Amino acid sequence: MAALSPVAAAASSSRSRSLQLLGIFSGLTAGAWLGAAEAPTKLVTLGLSPMVISLVMVAGVFLARWSLPALILGTSSVRADAGRAPHLVLWAILAGFLWAVANTLTVYAIRDIGLSIAFPLWNSNSLLGILWGFLFFNELRGAGLARWLGVLGGTLVMCVGAAILAIASSGVHAAGANPTHGVLAALGAGVLWGTMYIPYRKAYVSGMNPLSFVTFFTIGEVGMMCALSFSTLGAQRLLAQLQSARGVIFWLMLGGFIWVIGDLFQQYAAKYIGISRGIPLSNTNQLWGLLWGVLVFGELHGRSATAHLQVIGGSLLMIAGVGAIIFSSTTARESSQWRVAAQREATRYGLSSDFVAARLDGRQSAGESAPSRTLLDWFLVALATAVFVYFAAIAEIPRIGGDWRPAALIALISLVLLTSCGVHLWRVTRFQ
Amino acid sequence: MSGKDSVSARNLVTCVLTDVQFWVPVAVLAAGLLLLEWIR
Numbered sequence: 166m167a168a169l170s171p172v173a174a175a176a177s178s179s180r181s182r183s184l185q186l187l188g189i190f191s192g193l194t195a196g197a198w199l200g201a202a203e204a205p206t207k208l209v210t211l212g213l214s215p216m217v218i219s220l221v222m223v224a225g226v227f228l229a230r231w232s233l234p235a236l237i238l239g240t241s242s243v244r245a246d247a248g249r250a251p252h253l254v255l256w257a258i259l260a261g262f263l264w265a266v267a268n269t270l271t272v273y274a275i276r277d278i279g280l281s282i283a284f285p286l287w288n289s290n291s292l293l294g295i296l297w298g299f300l301f302f303n304e305l306r307g308a309g310l311a312r313w314l315g316v317l318g319g320t321l322v323m324c325v326g327a328a329i330l331a332i333a334s335s336g337v338h339a340a341g342a343n344p345t346h347g348v349l350a351a352l353g354a355g356v357l358w359g360t361m362y363i364p365y366r367k368a369y370v371s372g373m374n375p376l377s378f379v380t381f382f383t384i385g386e387v388g389m390m391c392a393l394s395f396s397t398l399g400a401q402r403l404l405a406q407l408q409s410a411r412g413v414i415f416w417l418m419l420g421g422f423i424w425v426i427g428d429l430f431q432q433y434a435a436k437y438i439g440i441s442r443g444i445p446l447s448n449t450n451q452l453w454g455l456l457w458g459v460l461v462f463g464e465l466h467g468r469s470a471t472a473h474l475q476v477i478g479g480s481l482l483m484i485a486g487v488g489a490i491i492f493s494s495t496t497a498r499e500s501s502q503w504r505v506a507a508q509r510e511a512t513r514y515g516l517s518s519d520f521v522a523a524r525l526d527g528r529q530s531a532g533e534s535a536p537s538r539t540l541l542d543w544f545l546v547a548l549a550t551a552v553f554v555y556f557a558a559i560a561e562i563p564r565i566g567g568d569w570r571p572a573a574l575i576a577l578i579s580l581v582l583l584t585s586c587g588v589h590l591w592r593v594t595r596f597q
Numbered sequence: 598m599s600g601k602d603s604v605s606a607r608n609l610v611t612c613v614l615t616d617v618q619f620w621v622p623v624a625v626l627a628a629g630l631l632l633l634e635w636i637r
Contacts, residue, residue, distance in 0.1 A: 252613050259622050266629040273636050301618055346636040353632045360625040367618055397637065513612055 178497065184527055185494050187593050188437030191430040192446030193487075194586040197579045198427030200453020204572070205420040207462055213413075215272040216394045217406045221414055223265070223390045225421025225553075230383035232549035233425065234376035235542035237596055242536040246377035252514055253373050254381045256364035261385020263364075267357035269393050270350040277347025285328035286351035291320050291445045293359025298441040302366045303502035305441055308495070315493025319486040320445040326482030327451050333475035334455060334464060362440040365432065370507040371516060372524030374597060375432035379425070412561035418553065426583065433590060437527070439503070442490050452483055453575075460571035527594035 206218065234243055247254050267287070274283035295317060298304035305313060368378045394403055410417075427450065434443030455476065458464040465472060495503075504525065511521045523530035590596055613619050 252609055255613065256619070256622075259619075259626065262626055263622060263629070266626065266633060270629065270633060270636075273633075297621075343636070349632060350636055353629055356625055357629045360622050363618055363622050393633075513616070514609070 180526065181495070181497070181500055183593055184437045187527075187589060188434050188439075188443060189446065189491055189494075190586050190589060191437065192434035192443050193449065194582045195427045195430035195434055195447035196449030197453050197582050198423060198430065199447060199450035200427075200455075200457065201575070201579050202420045202424035202427060202450075203454040204457045204461065205416040205423065207458070213410055214398060214406055215275075216269070216397050217403065217410060218417060219268055219272070220390050220394045220403075221407070221410065221417040222421035222424070223387050225418030226425050227383050227387045227421075228418070228549040228552055229422045229425035230379045232546045233429065234380050235538070235545040238374070238376050238536040239538040239542045240380075240545070241539060242374065243377040243380050245534075246373050247381070249520065250368075250371050250373055250514060250516055253364075253368050253371060253378070256367055257378050257381035258385035258388075260361045260364035261382045261387075262389045263357045263361040263385075264382075265386050265389035265393060267354040267361070268390075269397075270354040270357070274347050274351035274354060278344050278351065279347075280334075281332040283347060283351040284331035285324065286348065287355040287358065288324055288327050288331075288448070289352075289355040290358035290362075291448055292317075292324070293356060294362040294444045295320060295441040297360065297363050298366060298439055301363060301506070302370055302439070303499075303506040304366075304439040305499065306502040307498035308493075312493040312496065312499075315489045316441055316445075319489030319493065320441075321486075322489065323445055323448060323483050323486030326479045326484075326486060327448065329475050329479030329482065330451055330455055333468075333472045333479060334458060362435065362444060365435045366440050367510065369432075369436040370503065370521075370525065371510045371514065372507075372521040374524070375429065375436055376596060379429065379432060411559060415553070415556035415560035416563065418556060422553070430586060438495065442493070442495075445490055446487060449483060449487060452480055453579075455480070456575055457572070460575065461567045461569070463568065524597060527597050529595065529597060 206222070234240070271283065271287060274287065295305070299306065305316060308316075364382075365378070369375070398406070407414075427447070431443065431447040434447055437443070438446075459476070465476065504522070507521050507525050508518060510516065511518050517530070520530040520533070523533075529535070
């Protein structure tokens with residue numbers, strides 16, 4: 166490769182810094198919105214099966230994953246991405262399968278060992294993400310000891326902080342029927358989620374747009390969730406539960422919609438700072454979920470001083486871990502290793518090197534037509550809106566009490582993050 | 598994408614089936630489904 170001129174090298178370094186800041190910003194915004202997704206589900210107090218709650222949320226997710234990409238870039242852009250790298254559609258669907266099976270395993274883990282033990286076990290997924298990122302995509306290669314310690318140490322500290330928060334917020338759990346099953350289910354969910362990041366990173370080092378990836382991801386996600394729900398509950402019981410849940414379907418689907426907004430930012434974080442840094446940063450969703458729970462729904466009301474201290478300590482540990490990861494940004498040497506991994510994918514699957522390099526740099530490649538929306542895109546947006554409006558019209562007003570002043574404040578902060586990060590993404594990458 | 602870069606459908610299948618990044622998620626998914634079946 167020819168050496169860059171000093172001006173070109175400075176521009177490349179400045180672009181790299183800009184993309185890294187964007188990745189960090191995306192990871193933190195993802196945390197806020199993934200955490201906010203818990204709020205609508207807290208309004209649902211009916212005795213529904215967790216499988217039904219997950220299935221309805223995934224229905225909201227499906228609508229969002231088809232309508233948002235159509236609105237932002239247009240389905241023609243999604244089609245073009247799939248045409249350039251058709252093999253990635255398979256990986257996206259595979260990732261959706263992995264997510265759905267992991268999500269179902271958590272239901273059994275919580276039932277058998279409770280959230281406080283199950284959560285730290287499946288939260289290990291970010292550590293597995295670091296391993297896969299290193300092995301398959303050259304993440305942290307040539308990063309140096311300080312950055313290794315920052316990323317790995319920061320992630321470990323975040324896991325400990327998250328475990329303390331889970332213990333503080335989950336209360337006492339009565340022993341389930343089979344604790345061994347619960348432990349295995351929680352560990353299994355962690356391995357499945359951690360492995361799901363392989364398709365994420367593979368798609369992004371190959372140049373696929375995150376908006377295209379999630380459109381195919383959701384086919385696997387909703388397909389596997391439907392199959393698991395039918396096989397667990399049976400068609401009759403499932404339909405009966407869905408019928409009885411008519412009044413709360415809107416709130417669950419809204420939770421799914423908000424979750425997708427967070428997930429989209431997580432995808433951009435995984436693209437621009439890799440899975441080893443992007444996934445732990447977006448795992449700050451637990452802090453935001455706790456903020457909603459404590460300030461809006463009074464979940465710590467009447468709890469002991471120990472529980473309050475655990476919440477403060479766990480939160481501080483998570484913030485310290487986030488700081489360590491933020492200050493362990495990618496070096497030029499590590500970035501060049503990422504490009505080696507991208508080139509390897511390009512060679513293997515016959516992708517244009519220029520295209521892959523441009524997309525890795527958050528740009529469109531030369532000759533690539535600008536994304537545009539068609540009638541089909543507006544139809545998809547209108548259809549998703551109509552479904553939400555219908556379920557909103559038949560939704561029951563939640564009977565659960567909440568303090569809506571902090572809710573308004575947290576929602577405002579989340580909206581400011583969404584707007585500023587969205588505008589930044591548009592300015593720097595045009596959502597590439 | 599240039600013609601030189603394009604991979605035929607048969608080659609694409611071979612590329613996928615010989616890619617360890619395909620088999621690791623597939624193996625984990627299969628193990629996850631077996632685990633789920635066992636604990637249900």
